[in-house]
Amino acid sequence: MSKSYQAIVVGAGPAGSSAALTMARAGLDVALVERGSFPGEKNMFGGVLHRMPSLEKIFPDFWERAPLERHIVKKGVTFMTGESCFSTTIEAGNYDRPPYNGYTIFRPSFDRWLADEAVAAGATLITRATVDDVVRKDGRISGVSIVGRSGQLHAPVVVAADGVLSFTAQKAGLRKATFDPAQMAVGVKALIDMPREMIDDRFGLVRDQGFANEFVGCTEGVRGGGFLYTNYDSLSVGLVFHLASLRTSGKTPYDLLNAFLEQPQMAKMVCGGRLQEYSAHLIPEGGYDMIPELVGDGILVTGDAAAFCNATGLNLEGINLASHSGVVAGEAVIAAHRAGDFSRYGLSSYKKMLEESFVIKDLKLFRNAPHMLHNNRIYQEYPEMMCSFMENIYKIEGAPKQSVTRQFLKSAKEKVGLGKLLADGFSAWRSL
């Protein structure tokens, strides 16, 4: 059976549900199509939900409404070797006062909640529906077809929010047929159950405070990094690898994850926990240069499908960009309905609004970060240099001391090489 709507959104993640919510609130008849048996069932992420400007505008009480875990008061970076680690953390009073800078969340709860808000606003949620193609009429996109179902869904406009591999955008001819492994990363994660009091004591937290830590040097030379985030009564611990590097390394994600969890300092942090769930997902890490065509006749591309992910090495953002792009896509569709023009020209306000927002501006600003992060030394030599330098600084063994500068140069020379250190420093400064 075929059905008609005023708009179809493919994928009920943060981008799709934000788009459906925006359109439904404006009175449009929207179908929100999700392949999972509920929204969020297929989704995982590393980490932290940052400020959500567009959703905060829709829901002034967003932070009370959304299902959140702990707010992050402490952020850290750890340089790790097989048996040492050197960490820096920032814990700020401002992070412990509203508006909080970030929260840990569970995607199966958060995504489900956001989709429910779209439904409450009037959107039609269709779950267990895997979209496998777009429908065309007179050269423009006019709907989608679903695996195993004979009918099609029709609408004058489709919002592709179907995630990192976006087959919807591909079928519409908006993204390239193949991906470059150099622009993709895979994240694997272990969800580890741990009593709340144990987490509070171990990481120095009280009330609903949370801790977020990133790790470098924990991937046996594969380009990538690690993370540890505290939920109320569990830890999210995982690794992210650049696919171009993982593919040729011969190493497996689960063995590396196991080694990470068994690294002596790490083992102390997860000790006493119980493994609950293992998950994996791709991350579009190519930045600005990876963005596909965003607008076609009768179609818009949002969220991960549009590679809206900012991985600079310091911050990892995606959901905030996804949600904002979804809201803006919704607004563009509303304008197109008013004008009765669903061509790429009628929908072009989407691109314009994005270019004026933090989504495209930030991706442009950090355009070179993905290239800088392709430097293999960051993932082994530098963590080793940092650890050996710090280890020597605190070593007091009765021999005459060397100046700090000398010690630094010694570690740098041994582990990296001075010329490379200068070149890398320059490249990092340029891209950040």
Add this chain to the structure above:
Amino acid sequence: MNIDEIFDNTSFTIDREAHIVLDYDVCTGCDNRGCVNSCPARCYSWSEDEQKMTFVHDGCLECGTCYVVCHRNAFTRWRYPRGGFGVAYRMT
């Protein structure tokens, strides 16, 4: 942590119909086979003796790593499972 245990903790509703289908001849002629080590769910295994690739879709986490890593496009089908099937995350 025990690695074999890791895979037992994730829930699936397995579809009999595979959502990923390989042309194994392409795999046999491949010079890279990055899928074997890169797949986070160990769905791919290569037998050096038999010169044969084996793929099992059962434990697939639907991440897309193989889709990106395979430079020979060995897939005669690569799509997500039918609605309601496949991996079901509860609290990730």
